[in-house]
Amino acid sequence: MSNFTHINKDNNPKMVDVSDKKTTKRTATAKATLFLGKEILSHFTNDELITKKGPVFQTAIIAGIQGVKKTSELIPMCHPLLINGVDVDIKIADSETIEVFCKVTIEGKTGVEMEALTGVNITCLTIYDMCKSISQEIVIKEVRLLEKTGGKSDIKNG
Secondary structure, rough: OOOOOEOOOOEEEOOOOOOOOEEEEEEEEEEEEOOOOOOHOOEEEEOOEEEOOEEHHHHHHHHHHHHHHHHHOOOOOOOOOOOEEEEEEEEEOOOOEEEEEEEEEEEEEOOOOHHHHHHHHHHHHHHHHHHOOOOOEEEEEEEEEEEEOOOOEEOOOO
């Protein structure tokens, strides 16, 4: 018999029953590193990248928030959650690289790691889409969970 929580006794997929879990405040923060290159970052003015498609960072932040809210529609075993808050932040790391952070907060019975990871990925994909006309050398280098709190175990990875 499998120890996987999303497999039932007949080895079929199932959604985990969280009805017996306690409602707690839960948070998760994910980070992605995105190589844009000097050519794209040279278009950066006043804390924003502006391309033919509009303000890149502001649009990407909104897309990341939407991604968080749509996670259960994209990942089959994720529970639909009432999201209390989403904070997406984009920072320039150096002359070629940016870092994207997504922190999600809920009061619920299951964690929000997948929501934070989805939010950071959608943010990066939106930046890619809005900047691809400038350069095809964009690389989403690393996506990882930095921290989660409020469940059975807290995790801090950086």
